[in-house]
Amino acid sequence: MKIAGIIAEYNPFHNGHLYHMEETKRRTGCDALVVVMSGDFVQRGVPAVMDRYLRAEAALRCGADVVLEMPAYGATASAEDFALTGIRALTGLSCVDVISYGAEDAARGEQLFRSVAQFLLDEPGAFKQTLLSHVREGNSYAKARSMALSKFFPEAAELITHPNNILAVEYEKAILTMGSAITTCAIPRSDLGYHDTTVDSICSATAIREAVDNNGTVPYKAVPETVSDLYQGLTRDSALKADDFSDMLFAELSLHTQETLSAIYDVPSDLANRILEQAQSPFTWTSLAEAVKCKAYTRSRIDRALCHCLLRLTAADADIFREGNLPYLRVLGFRKGAEELISTMERSSRIPLLVRFLRDSAGLSERAKQFLATDLRASALYSQVLYRKTGLVREDTHRRLLTV
Numbered sequence: 001m002k003i004a005g006i007i008a009e010y011n012p013f014h015n016g017h018l019y020h021m022e023e024t025k026r027r028t029g030c031d032a033l034v035v036v037m038s039g040d041f042v043q044r045g046v047p048a049v050m051d052r053y054l055r056a057e058a059a060l061r062c063g064a065d066v067v068l069e070m071p072a073y074g075a076t077a078s079a080e081d082f083a084l085t086g087i088r089a090l091t092g093l094s095c096v097d098v099i100s101y102g103a104e105d106a107a108r109g110e111q112l113f114r115s116v117a118q119f120l121l122d123e124p125g126a127f128k129q130t131l132l133s134h135v136r137e138g139n140s141y142a143k144a145r146s147m148a149l150s151k152f153f154p155e156a157a158e159l160i161t162h163p164n165n166i167l168a169v170e171y172e173k174a175i176l177t178m179g180s181a182i183t184t185c186a187i188p189r190s191d192l193g194y195h196d197t198t199v200d201s202i203c204s205a206t207a208i209r210e211a212v213d214n215n216g217t218v219p220y221k222a223v224p225e226t227v228s229d230l231y232q233g234l235t236r237d238s239a240l241k242a243d244d245f246s247d248m249l250f251a252e253l254s255l256h257t258q259e260t261l262s263a264i265y266d267v268p269s270d271l272a273n274r275i276l277e278q279a280q281s282p283f284t285w286t287s288l289a290e291a292v293k294c295k296a297y298t299r300s301r302i303d304r305a306l307c308h309c310l311l312r313l314t315a316a317d318a319d320i321f322r323e324g325n326l327p328y329l330r331v332l333g334f335r336k337g338a339e340e341l342i343s344t345m346e347r348s349s350r351i352p353l354l355v356r357f358l359r360d361s362a363g364l365s366e367r368a369k370q371f372l373a374t375d376l377r378a379s380a381l382y383s384q385v386l387y388r389k390t391g392l393v394r395e396d397t398h399r400r401l402l403t404v
Contacts, residue, residue: 001344004030004185005096006064007086007171009038011205012050012231013058016102016189018224019202021063023187024100032065032341034096036089037332038075039375040382041311043082045303046242047382049209050234051394053402056332058227060404065338066345067402069330071371072378073321076307078266079163081318083170084177085326091180092325092351095344098183099175103168105159106186110172113165113186116156117172120145127152138295164189212239238390242285242303245385249288249310253279256309265313267305271297275305311378320367327368328361330354330375333402357399 004024010017021033037059039052048055056067074085090096105112119127127148134144149157160166168186175182199211199219211219218231253261253276261272271292278291289302307313321327329351334342346353352368354360361372383394 001031001095001341002029002098003032003034003096003341004028005090005093005099005182006033006035007037007070007083007090007099007101008035008059009042009048009205010055010059011038011042011048012208012218012223012234013055013062013227014205014208014223015202016204017059018062020100020102020187021059024185025063027187028098028100028185030098032338033063034090034093034341034345035059035064035067036070036086036329037067039069039072040379041072041076041307043076043079043304044300045076045305045307047240047245047385049212049239049241050231051382051386052332053395053400054230057402057404058224058230060333060335060402061227062224064335065341066334067332069332069375071321071326071328072311072375073265073313073318073371074326076304076311076313077318078301078304079166079170080173081322083167084174084322087171087174087178087180087182088326089329089351091175091178091182092329092349093345094348094350096182098185099171100185100187101164101168101171102187102189103164104162104189105165106168106188110184110186112155112159113168114172114176114184116153116159116169117176119153119156120169121173121176124152140296140298140301142298209239212236233390233392238392240382240385240389242289242306244389245310245381246284246288248381248385249285249306250279250283252309252312261309263314263316264305265308265315265318266301267308267315271302271305275302275309310381311374313374317371317374321371326351327371328352328354328364330357331401333404335404355401357401 040048042048059067070085074082090099130151131144131148134147146157146160199207199222201221203222208222212234213236216236218234220228223231258272258276261267262269274292278288289299292302293299352364386392
C-alpha cells in the first residue's frame with residue numbers, strides 16, 4: 001500500500017485544498033492519504049475559524065482517509081517547528097512513503113526547495129555573519145534571512161518571500177535533518193496566493209475568512225459542494241477570532257512578571273517587556289498585538305507569543321517536545337473503509353496513536369500525558385469561547401472519533 005501524507009490547517013477547507021488532494025493522488029499514485037492537521041489553534045497563533053472536527057470531516061469527505069491532530073506545541077509554532085512537527089509525525093508513522101505540499105513555485109520542482117533547504121542547513125560562515133548583522137540592525141529573523149540570501153543565494157531570497165514556499169523549504173529541511181526516507185511531491189498552488197483576498201472558485205483561506213468577516217457568510221463558490229453543509233453555521237457572528245480570547249489573555253498576562261513571561265515558548269525577554277508594558281492599559285488581542293509590533297517582531301510572531309501565553313506553553317516544554325518521537329498523535333477521524341489503514345498505522349507507528357481516546361491515552365507516559373493535558377486545555381478554552389459567543393455546546397471532544 002502506497003501512502004501519501006499532507007500537513008495542513010484547512011482553516012477552512014476550500015476548493016484549492018480539494019485540488020491539492022486530487023493532484024496528490026494523481027501524481028503519486030497513492031492508495032491512501034493521511035493528513036496531519038492543526039487543532040483548534042493554528043500556526044498564525046490564533047484560533048481556527050472553524051471547529052477542528054468540522055475541518056477534519058471536510059477533509060475526509062473530499063479524499064483524506066485518516067486525519068490526525070498535530071499537538072499544540074507544533075501547530076502554533078513558527079514555520080520551521082510547524083514543518084518539523086508535521087514531518088516527525090509522518091515519519092514516525094513508519095508507513096508513509098511521500099509527503100505532498102503546495103507551493104507558489106512548485107512548478108520549478110522539488111529539487112529547488114531541497115537545494116535552498118540544504119544551503120540553510122549548511123549555513124556558510126559568511127552567510128551566517130551577514131544574517132546576524134541584519135538581526136542586530138533590528139530586523140526580524142525572517143527579514144534578516146531574506147536580506148542575507150539576497151547576497152549569497154538570490155534565487156532563494158525571492159523564493160522565500162511567499163508563505164507556502166517557506167513551508168516547502170522547511171519541509172525539505174526537516175526531511176534532511178531527520179534523514180527521513182520520505183520523498184516529496186510539490187503541487188503548484190492553484191489560487192492567487194496565501195495573502196490574496198480575491199474571492200473566486202479557487203481562492204485562499206485568507207480570502208474566505210475575510211469574506212465571512214466582511215459579508216457575514218461563506219462564499220460558497222469557493223468550497224466544494226460536497227461539504228457546503230458544514231459551513232452553514234459559519235457566519236460573522238460565529239467565527240472565532242483572536243479578539244474573542246482577549247479577556248482570557250488579560251487574565252493570563254495579569255499573572256506574569258517579565259521573568260515568568262520570558263519562560264513562555266517563543267517569548268524572549270525584550271518581547272516580554274514590550275508585551276507587559278502595553279498590557280498595563282485595557283486592550284483587545286488585536287490592539288495589544290498592534291501596539292507591541294515593531295521592526296524586530298512581526299504581527300504573526302507576536303500573535304504566536306500571545307497564543308503560547310494563553311495556552312501556557314513553556315520554552316522548557318517546547319525543548320522537550322522537540323526531543324525524540326512525538327509524545328502521541330490523536331486520530332480525529334477516518335473514512336469508512338480505512339480500517340485496514342488504521343491497523344497498519346497502529347502496527348508500524350513509533351508514535352503512540354490515540355484512536356480510542358480513553359483506552360489509548362491511559363497507556364501514555366507521564367510526560368506525554370502532560371503534553372496531552374495542554375491540548376485538552378486548549379480545546380476547553382476554544383469550547384468555552386465558542387459557547388459564550390454562539391451558545392453552542394461542543395460534543396465531548398475528548399472522546400469523539402469521526403467516521404465519514
